[in-house]
Amino acid sequence: MMTPSLEETVYFDFITSDPTTGAATDADSTPTYEVFEDNTDTAILNGSAVKRTSKTGNYRVGIACSAANGFEAAKSYNIVASATVNSVAGKGVIATFQVRTRDTDDLAASATTPNTTQWTNARAAKLDNLDTTVSSRSTLVAGAEMTLTSAYNAAKTAAQAGDKMDLKDAPNATAITAIQAGLAKDSTVAKDNTVAKDATVAKDATVARDATVAKDATVAKDATVAKDATVAKSATALSTANWTTVRAAKLDYLDLPISAVNTGPAAGADAVTLVVKTSGGVAIADVDVWISTDAAGATVVAGAMKTNSLGRVTFYLDAGVTYYAWRQKDGITFTNPQTFVAVAD
Secondary structure, three states: OEOOEOOEEEEEEEEOEOOOOOOEOOOOOOOEEEEEEOOOOOOOEEEEOEEOOOOOOEEEEEEEEOHHHOOOOOOEEEEEEEEEEOOEEEEEEEEEEEOEOOOHHHHHHHOOOOOOOOOOHHHHHHHHHOOOOHHHOOOOOOOOOOOOOOOOOHHHOOOOOOOOOHHHHOOOHHHHHHHHHHHHOOOHHHHHOHHHHHOHHHHHOHHHHHOHHHHHOHHHHHOHHHHHOHHHHHHHHOOOOOOOHHHHHHHHHOOOOHHHOOOOOEOOOEEEEEEOEOOOOOEOOOOEEEEEOOOOOOOEEEEEEEOOOOOEEEEEEOOOOEEEEEEEEOOEOOOOOEEEEOOOO
16 A cells, blocks of 8 residues: 655546446546545545546546645545546445655655754745736936925925034933933942953853753754654744745745835936726726836836826836836736837826
8 A cells, every 4th residue: 555745746647447347448528536534424525537548448536645634644545536538437445545744755855954053934835926927117226316205395394414413412411411410320330340350152152162052963863853853843843834836936026136226207307197997998006007118018117106096107107208117917818018109198
């Protein structure tokens, strides 16, 4: 009997035959399967078999023995396949297996699991924010000219060189007393010289003197990983519900340092409003829109920004210049890019 480990995927084959002649024959329709655990009569998993290419009556079933699919270590499972051949319905057990706990080899492989202190589930959830490639965001070159949206207001500016400050002409006695008291009264560092006097790190030199890691060689000598299954137990700290393959793929969106990216709408001097609608003229809200100066989309100069409830989004572009608009929203297919000549609002 096969004994796959938890989180392993296994495959099983079965053959459908003519009920009269016994010859291998394709089923009338795609066979299905159910997986039952021990004495539980409700299937924990079901699906459709896959026909092997150019193999008459030959079907395979792939089973992901994961905790997410309901599998548990030390439990037995039966796979029951159902098929109809020449209008005769048949059913049979195609495989029986027992899921085992991970052995020392599995633990050694899992020892490369990321540090759970750094790779938290909260951080995993933040990967959902990577909903587009970083390079699709607009980048403003340092020193590029910008257009003020309102006139300069001297009353709102910061203090200028030479301006009088409170501590120069009208000192706050309470503040000065507090500052002096904090600097000179206890002088904890100078008086007790805690760091120099005790020199805990230098005197005890716990790390160097005891050399716990090197001397005891806990991992190598006691084989803590294999014996206590520490890795297997701690591996549950990272929830598979949070660390999904979809989120992992979103790391590919980090194709530029985020610190080098600006998400603002400015690329020119004129406010230009675009409206995104369906072919029937209905405005579409929450569409990601970004602007490039080339049809390949290699040079993005504005966005991405989302349309409002009226399907409108405003960028700062140069009137009279030809641009390319790119649009994206889950569930909607756009023909990108859309060429347009910027017209100031």
